[in-house]
Amino acid sequence: MGALLQVKNAGIQFGGLRAVSGFNMELNQGELVGLIGPNGAGKTTSFNLLTGVYVPTEGDILFNGKRLNGLAPYQVTRNGISRTFQNIRLFSELSVLDNVKVAYHSLAKHSILSSIFRLPSHFSEERVMEEKSLEFLKIFQLDTYKDEKAKNLPYGQQRRLEIARALAAGPKLLLLDEPAAGMNPQETNELMELIAFIRKQFDLTILLIEHDMALVMGICERIYVLDHGQLIAAGSPEEIRNHPKVIEAYLGEEVPSDHA
Amino acid sequence: MKKVTKFWLFLILATVVYGIGQALIQTGILNAFYSNMLILMMINIILAVSLHLVIGITGQFSIGHAGFLAVGAYVSAIITMKFELPFVLAIVIGGIVAALAGLLVGIPTLRLRGDYLAIATLGFGEIIRIVFLNIEYVGGAAGMMVNNMTTWTSAFVCLVITILVISNFTNSRHGRACIAIRENEIAADAMGINTTFYKVAAFAIGSFFAGIAGGLFSHNFYIIQPTNFGFLKSFDILIFVVLGGLGSLSGSVIAAILLTIISTYLQQYPETRMIIYSVVLVVVMIYRPQGLMGTREITDFFGKKKNAKGGI
Numbered sequence: 012m013g014a015l016l017q018v019k020n021a022g023i024q025f026g027g028l029r030a031v032s033g034f035n036m037e038l039n040q041g042e043l044v045g046l047i048g049p050n051g052a053g054k055t056t057s058f059n060l061l062t063g064v065y066v067p068t069e070g071d072i073l074f075n076g077k078r079l080n081g082l083a084p085y086q087v088t089r090n091g092i093s094r095t096f097q098n099i100r101l102f103s104e105l106s107v108l109d110n111v112k113v114a115y116h117s118l119a120k121h122s123i124l125s126s127i128f129r130l131p132s133h134f135s136e137e138r139v140m141e142e143k144s145l146e147f148l149k150i151f152q153l154d155t156y157k158d159e160k161a162k163n164l165p166y167g168q169q170r171r172l173e174i175a176r177a178l179a180a181g182p183k184l185l186l187l188d189e190p191a192a193g194m195n196p197q198e199t200n201e202l203m204e205l206i207a208f209i210r211k212q213f214d215l216t217i218l219l220i221e222h223d224m225a226l227v228m229g230i231c232e233r234i235y236v237l238d239h240g241q242l243i244a245a246g247s248p249e250e251i252r253n254h255p256k257v258i259e260a261y262l263g264e265e266v267p268s269d270h271a
Numbered sequence: 272m273k274k275v276t277k278f279w280l281f282l283i284l285a286t287v288v289y290g291i292g293q294a295l296i297q298t299g300i301l302n303a304f305y306s307n308m309l310i311l312m313m314i315n316i317i318l319a320v321s322l323h324l325v326i327g328i329t330g331q332f333s334i335g336h337a338g339f340l341a342v343g344a345y346v347s348a349i350i351t352m353k354f355e356l357p358f359v360l361a362i363v364i365g366g367i368v369a370a371l372a373g374l375l376v377g378i379p380t381l382r383l384r385g386d387y388l389a390i391a392t393l394g395f396g397e398i399i400r401i402v403f404l405n406i407e408y409v410g411g412a413a414g415m416m417v418n419n420m421t422t423w424t425s426a427f428v429c430l431v432i433t434i435l436v437i438s439n440f441t442n443s444r445h446g447r448a449c450i451a452i453r454e455n456e457i458a459a460d461a462m463g464i465n466t467t468f469y470k471v472a473a474f475a476i477g478s479f480f481a482g483i484a485g486g487l488f489s490h491n492f493y494i495i496q497p498t499n500f501g502f503l504k505s506f507d508i509l510i511f512v513v514l515g516g517l518g519s520l521s522g523s524v525i526a527a528i529l530l531t532i533i534s535t536y537l538q539q540y541p542e543t544r545m546i547i548y549s550v551v552l553v554v555v556m557i558y559r560p561q562g563l564m565g566t567r568e569i570t571d572f573f574g575k576k577k578n579a580k581g582g583i
Contacts, residue, residue: 062461088463096461102454104518104566105447112444113451117463119444123472126443127436133443140444180463 013076015040015216016092016184021060021070022240030056031240034070038184043210043217045231047224047251049260053240054220055097058186061218062094063087074184089117093182095173097189097220103162107153107172110161111144114179144179150212151175151205167198171205178213185209187219191226199223203230228252236260277570285431292423306423310491312531313426314484317433319511319527320520321480324437326509327518328446329473330453331381332389335396336508338376339478341500342369342399343485345409348417348495358420362429362486369482370475372399377474381467384456396505404497414496421491429487433480438520440476449473453518514555516562521569526562 014037022032031053038044048054059065061072063084072079079087093114102110119140121132148154151171156164161172170190177185190206191199203226210217221227227234228248236244236251238260244251251257292309295301301309322336347365350356380391409415440446448469451459460466489495511530515522533551537544555563 064457064460083465084457084460085463085465088461094461096458100455100458100461102451102458104454105450109447109450113447113459113464114462116444116448116451121444123440123445126445127439129439137443176462 014038015075016061016218017071017073018057018061019071019073021057021067021072023056023060023065024068029240031060031237032069034060034237034240034242036235036242036245038216038218040183040216041210041214043206043230043232044219045227045234046218046220046237047222047227047234048237052237052260054237055188056240057237058094058188058220061087061186062092085117088180088182091181091183092186093177093180093184094186095170095177095188095190097192099169099173101161101169101173101176103160105161106158107161107164108141108144108148108157110172110176111147111179112140114176115140115143118181147175147179167194167201170194170202174205174209178209178215182215184216184218187217187221189220189222191221191223199226202226206230281435282431285427289424289427292427296423307491308531308535310421310423310426310487311535312528313423313430314487314491315508315511315527315531316524317430317480317484317487318508319515319523320433320437321477321484322508322512323515323518323520323523324440324449324473324480325477326512327516327520327523328441328453329449329470331470331474332385333392333474333477334389334502334505334509335376335392335394335399336477336481337500337502337504338396338399339369339373339481340485340488340504340508341403341497342372342478343482344489344495344500345403345415345485346482347486348415348489349409351420351490352415352417358425358490361490362425362483365486366479366482369485370479372482373475373478374471377471377478381470381474393502393505396500396502400497400500403500410496412497414494415489416494417489417492419490419493421487426487426491429483433483434520434524437476437480441520445469445472450518510552514552514562516564516566518566519562519564519568522562522564522567525564525569 016036016038018034018036021034023030034057046054046057056065060067063079063082063086066081074090074092077090079090102113119136121136125133145154145157148157153168153172153175156168161169164172174187174190191202194202206217207230209215231248233246234248234251235242236257243256243260244254246254296306318336318340325331325333343365346368347361350361350364351358376392376395380388380395383391403409404412448459448464451462451464452466452469456466511527512523514530515524515526534548537547
């Protein structure tokens, strides 16, 4: 069985700046993998490469054996990769329910004309969208807020909604960009439970960027470490914790001394 | 069920308004001046609602809408005056050609965002006007003679169709996709929405109805000239949408009604007309910066369900 996602030597250059280069990664079905690195290491850039926001200037990205290079973001999403953003990007003037419905958009097929003339396909598909979206909100315990505008939700709930929305697009691979950013320890714990839960419930593969080491070390099975656009280490949380290059990247170079 | 009753309520209301208007005109209570104002009002509402779809719903700041009005006006005038085909056909073809012009303009310009898009559409609007200015076939700068065919009935029917189509579009997965683009284009893209397709589609639908309004407009006076479709006309339409509240269909309708009445009455004071009109706009923007209706719809005040979308 081949890997779900294969990134081969991918990289991107902005003018003279090589933001990411020689990026290799393999994700197997059902894994929960972390991507860490100091600020400016190229983590979000590599997410943008995976989701089609940037077109890689070198290398290949294969998902389910299909080449994703050069596909627009909406096509990547339809192929089964969905994401959340580092700075929350909800549709803030839309209701919570409608935010999830938007993600269902590409699963419905009725045309613009069908909606304008209110043909039966419009009604039946809109009803299905409504039911499915409500189900999702229930799973995420957001159904009490369904008519609230997304911008009026508390911060933690906005994060939840963003994850719910990403899942409603029906992904096989979910990319979470710093899901715990700005959360207190209790919210982070709830988030960890939520991630474990959705992974089981939706049979997902998850790749997450995170700075919160407790979260990363706690739930990730494997970890990739980026620094200066280069992959410097990959392995289990144990291996990463003791990897000299990782320690160097985070804490600076070790001064030769006689410590144990 | 609720949506269905809403639809019938709208139709009944429309019929009543139509009946009152028709009765007032038939019995002569409203003279030619006022009945003409009513027709102009209908045309302005169609323009406002069509631009509302582009700016208020999809969030694409286009200020060349008068260009598509011009296309509809000239094409429909050519069809009735040069080919002597029926008025209804002329209006429909005017709309279709305007929609095609919208596609042609929209595909390259909608890659731009914000200020850049505004400037590009402004430029295209002017190009369309200059093209008509230089075509001898439609009279050039002297303009084109057109028979008076627009009636209260034809204007009102076009208005009802416009509102129904645009509100049906808005309250569907397609409209939600457009609002998602307005709210956050990057996130909409990441949710699987083909943003280019929806921006161009909304632009083309908006242009189609601007073209319909053009057909009514050209057959309402005896002459059309390129100067009728300058960028000031585009700004007039823009003002309806902004004053009504960006994202509110009923807001743009109300703003179009009010501003048409105000500017018609002010014709009695030609020296101070533009000053008073401008003062009204400034005052509204100071006290209601979100527009008359904000993003709400008039139906929100009746039902208990609050909706952030553009209903009827």
